[in-house]
Amino acid sequence: MLKSFIQGQIGLGELLAWLIAVVIAITVHEFAHAKSAELYGDPTPRAQGRVTLNPLAHYDPIGTTLFLVFGFGWAKPVPVNVLAMRNPRWNGAMVALWGPLSNFLTAALLAIPVRLGITGVYTGPTVIIMFACLLLGVFNLIPLGPLDGAHVLEGILSDRQRVRLYAFHARFQSVMLILLLLVLAVPPINRAVFGVILVPVMLLLRLLAGPHMTFGL
Numbered sequence: 001m002l003k004s005f006i007q008g009q010i011g012l013g014e015l016l017a018w019l020i021a022v023v024i025a026i027t028v029h030e031f032a033h034a035k036s037a038e039l040y041g042d043p044t045p046r047a048q049g050r051v052t053l054n055p056l057a058h059y060d061p062i063g064t065t066l067f068l069v070f071g072f073g074w075a076k077p078v079p080v081n082v083l084a085m086r087n088p089r090w091n092g093a094m095v096a097l098w099g100p101l102s103n104f105l106t107a108a109l110l111a112i113p114v115r116l117g118i119t120g121v122y123t124g125p126t127v128i129i130m131f132a133c134l135l136l137g138v139f140n141l142i143p144l145g146p147l148d149g150a151h152v153l154e155g156i157l158s159d160r161q162r163v164r165l166y167a168f169h170a171r172f173q174s175v176m177l178i179l180l181l182l183v184l185a186v187p188p189i190n191r192a193v194f195g196v197i198l199v200p201v202m203l204l205l206r207l208l209a210g211p212h213m214t215f216g217l
C-alpha cells in the first residue's frame with residue numbers, strides 16, 4: 001500500500017482508507033481469536049493482553065509492517081493453550097475459525113448502511129474495509145499451516161489423520177511460511193494467487209454490498 005502510494009498508483013486519501021481498513025481487519029481478526037479462546041476456558045490470551053480491540057496489542061513489528069507497506073504479512077499470533085480449553089479438539093478448531101468468521105461478520109455489518117444508502121461520501125472507504133475483511137477471511141481459510149484453515153482442518157479430521165497433520169506442520173510449518181512469503185513477494189505468482197482468492201472475495205462483496213457495487217483494484 002505504501003509502495004503503491006510512493007509509486008503514484010494511489011492517492012493519499014485512498015492510502016489512508018487502505019491503512020485503516022487493514023488495521024480494522026487485522027484487529028478484529030486477532031481479537032476474535034483471543035476472545036473465543038478465553039470463552040472456551042483458556043486464560044492465556046487475557047494474561048498476554050490480547051483480549052482487546054487496541055490495534056497496538058496485535059501489532060507485529062515485522063509482519064504487520066510488511067502488511068502495511070507491501071500489502072502482505074501477518075499480525076502478532078495470539079498465544080493459546082488448547083489443553084486449557086473444555087474441549088481441546090473442537091474448541092481449538094473454533095478458535096481458529098472465529099478469526100475469519102469475525103472478518104465476514106464485520107463485512108456483513110458494514111454492508112447494512114451501504115445497502116441502505118446512508119454512507120454517502122464514506123461509501124468508498126466503507127467498501128474498502130469490507131474488501132479487506134473479506135480478503136483476510138478468505139485467505140486465512142486456506143488449509144495450509146500456519147493459516148487458520150489448517151487448524152480448522154485439524155479439528156474435523158479423524159484422530160489418525162490429525163496426528164499425521166500435526167507431524168507434518170511441526171516439521172514443515174516454518175518452510176511453508178517462508179514459501180508463502182516468497183510466493184506473495186514474486187509479482188507473477190502473487191498476481192495469480194491473488195486472482196484465485198479474489199473470485200470468492202468479489203462474489204461475497206457483491207452479495208453483501210449489492211450486485212451494482214464496483215471496486216477498482
